[in-house]
Amino acid sequence: MLEIKNLHVELEEEDKQILKGVNLTVEAGKVHAIMGPNGSGKSTLSYVLAGRDGYEVTEGSATLEGEDLLDLDPEERASLGLFMAFQYPVEIPGVGNMTFLRTAVNAQRKARGEDEMSATEFLKEIRAKAKELQIDAEMLKRPVNVGFSGGEKKRNEILQMAMLAPKMCILDETDSGLDVDAMKLVADGVNALRDEGRGFLVITHYQRLLNHIKPDVVHIMSNGRIVKTGGPELALEVEENGYGGILAEAV
Amino acid sequence: MAMAQAKLDATDARLATLSLPTGGWAEAARRDALTRVQATGLPGRRDEYWKYTRPDMLTAATAAEAAIFDADEAPVFGEVDQLKLVFVDGVFDAAASDDLALDHVRIERLAEAGSADIHWARDLYGTLEIAGQTPVVRPLAALNTAFATDGVLIHVTGAAPKPIALVYHHSDPKSDVMLHHVIRMDAGAELTLLESGPVAARCNMVMEIDVADSAAFNHVRVQGRDHERQAATHIFARLGQESRFKSFTMTANGVMTRNECVIELTGDDASAHVAGACMGDGDFLHDDTVFITHDALNCESRQVFKKVLRNGATGVFQGKILVKAGAQKTDGYQISQSLLLDEDSQFLAKPELEIYADDVACSHGSTSGAIDEDALFYLRARGVPHGIATDLLTLSFLAEAVEEIEDAGLAEEIVTRMEAWLARRRG
Numbered sequence A: 001m002l003e004i005k006n007l008h009v010e011l012e013e014e015d016k017q018i019l020k021g022v023n024l025t026v027e028a029g030k031v032h033a034i035m036g037p038n039g040s041g042k043s044t045l046s047y048v049l050a051g052r053d054g055y056e057v058t059e060g061s062a063t064l065e066g067e068d069l070l071d072l073d074p075e076e077r078a079s080l081g082l083f084m085a086f087q088y089p090v091e092i093p094g095v096g097n098m099t100f101l102r103t104a105v106n107a108q109r110k111a112r113g114e115d116e117m118s119a120t121e122f123l124k125e126i127r128a129k130a131k132e133l134q135i136d137a138e139m140l141k142r143p144v145n146v147g148f149s150g151g152e153k154k155r156n157e158i159l160q161m162a163m164l165a166p167k168m169c170i171l172d173e174t175d176s177g178l179d180v181d182a183m184k185l186v187a188d189g190v191n192a193l194r195d196e197g198r199g200f201l202v203i204t205h206y207q208r209l210l211n212h213i214k215p216d217v218v219h220i221m222s223n224g225r226i227v228k229t230g231g232p233e234l235a236l237e238v239e240e241n242g243y244g245g246i247l248a249e250a251v
Numbered sequence B: 001m002a003m004a005q006a007k008l009d010a011t012d013a014r015l016a017t018l019s020l021p022t023g024g025w026a027e028a029a030r031r032d033a034l035t036r037v038q039a040t041g042l043p044g045r046r047d048e049y050w051k052y053t054r055p056d057m058l059t060a061a062t063a064a065e066a067a068i069f070d071a072d073e074a075p076v077f078g079e080v081d082q083l084k085l086v087f088v089d090g091v092f093d094a095a096a097s098d099d100l101a102l103d104h105v106r107i108e109r110l111a112e113a114g115s116a117d118i119h120w121a122r123d124l125y126g127t128l129e130i131a132g133q134t135p136v137v138r139p140l141a142a143l144n145t146a147f148a149t150d151g152v153l154i155h156v157t158g159a160a161p162k163p164i165a166l167v168y169h170h171s172d173p174k175s176d177v178m179l180h181h182v183i184r185m186d187a188g189a190e191l192t193l194l195e196s197g198p199v200a201a202r203c204n205m206v207m208e209i210d211v212a213d214s215a216a217f218n219h220v221r222v223q224g225r226d227h228e229r230q231a232a233t234h235i236f237a238r239l240g241q242e243s244r245f246k247s248f249t250m251t252a253n254g255v256m257t258r259n260e261c262v263i264e265l266t267g268d269d270a271s272a273h274v275a276g277a278c279m280g281d282g283d284f285l286h287d288d289t290v291f292i293t294h295d296a297l298n299c300e301s302r303q304v305f306k307k308v309l310r311n312g313a314t315g316v317f318q319g320k321i322l323v324k325a326g327a328q329k330t331d332g333y334q335i336s337q338s339l340l341l342d343e344d345s346q347f348l349a350k351p352e353l354e355i356y357a358d359d360v361a362c363s364h365g366s367t368s369g370a371i372d373e374d375a376l377f378y379l380r381a382r383g384v385p386h387g388i389a390t391d392l393l394t395l396s397f398l399a400e401a402v403e404e405i406e407d408a409g410l411a412e413e414i415v416t417r418m419e420a421w422l423a424r425r426r427g
Ligand SMILES: Nc1ncnc2c1ncn2[C@@H]1O[C@H](COP(=O)(O)OP(=O)(O)OP(=O)(O)O)[C@@H](O)[C@H]1O
Pocket: A011, A018, A036, A037, A038, A039, A040, A041, A042, A043, A044, A045, A054, A087
């Protein structure tokens, strides 16, 4: 599904290397988790995959189902089926949540040569999905993320993911800032989408989320590289002992 | 101080092309206005009030030609139930207009009513314009009072059952037009006035509105989409107790548009809202110059101006709130913002507050910025193409001004026009 090979990334503005050779493959139907200390490059990896400006790929590649992602515009990547839930969802005053989502859904459909979703169909679907995530109708009408609490913003990300039904989902710290119940909601939302044809890359600092979303593979990222890969037990090790041991071992 | 020779020459040259209409109740006001123009001269480049906008095109002896704009969309407000008054190159076209009869409203044409000896409009024609000449002179408005021969006189005595729409057509590429409208709103009267369409190659428009106690005046104006238009417009309004005044203008295109709005809140508890949304692309200068005077207790005023500028377009805003001594509990708000879609465009703003009362709340703000890159990326990351995402963010920028339109249907139509304007330019 998602294949990242030897990815090296620098900041465009300053001469600073952030990703120093990331290798990672997420297979369809699998959930991979990435953990790692602050500043190790996890968000940078997700931004680069999603196509944000400001980064320069100096080496390596990233493909989604064999298609080169790195030359595409962000919207083209999205239409191919890539989705990134933002660590910090952006507030957009003046653009209604519904308008935004409907525009997004139909733009992706159009790009893929599919029929647009009708207003009624869209409304029915978004209502059902919002209900599952306990997002009330009033929130749907508000401008995108404006005045949403931290937890509401994260749930809104999952709602978008559910509506867009992407193939490859990257979740950047979707659990941070969530209370226990909200984390359960988000995890349920993710689990509901798990299926054979879909891959997940879940970035988190906490083992707790991984109790709800059971990962197949856990990676530890440090200083711009994946330094260790293992099973779910790796997350438990981090939870108990921190990164010290793992990083010392990796060097 | 003696007038600079250049200004004197320019004024003389302009006046030489005009002849003062004589006879009727307006003659005295016209003579007085001409005297005032001669005394001050027409605006010149050195005038402080014209610091950001060169008045040359508006004061030149003859107007630059403007190509006739072929509209490729249905007329704005065409579907609204309205009483339509049509002006072709500044001349009232009775055949194209609706019958002038409307409950609680008396509508007359200035060109016809002007020849009478006595008329209600005599008390207003040029009167509000004169009041608006202090503390800053507005010679183009005085020029209009002196020479405008057509326009409408509207006397509203109750709630008008439907909007009156002034629809302008431009058919002669050389037309140089002055129109003067006078509106008298009796106590408790209500009217929505719509204006749309290209007026002429060059137009000088004055509208004087007297809003008596508890009356409500709503104005929605759409200027454009003619590209070569040169326009100077003035709105002069006087507001009585508990009256409400709302004016919204959408401007698209035009090489030169200066919209002045001068409002005096003279009765307690009155409210005045003036808003504008303009969209300029390329050879475009748009100037909103607003002067609101609070001269009564507990009045509210609000100015909301938004400008979207691209390809080197220029936006200007000069807005002032003057709170006179004794005008306590004034609530004054002013915001002017531009969205610069590229680095060649510019926005020049001069917000001013002048307050002589101690118990007031006034605020003003002015900003100039580009599209928010984080928001743009967020939208694109969800699959919204760059162009559509930019348009969505642009419309959201304009929204605060559009929200000033009271009628939801009219607001929606304005948004549709804005969307279309943006879509035509989408890369
Ligand atoms: N635009 C930028 N300008 C300067 N430094 C940046 C920029 N983007 C990222 N960095 C730096 O790159 C490094 C990696 O940042 P990144 O946000 O990817 O870390 P992270 O692993 O997501 O951390 P966290 O766990 O705190 O979210 C950090 O040192 C960060 O300061």
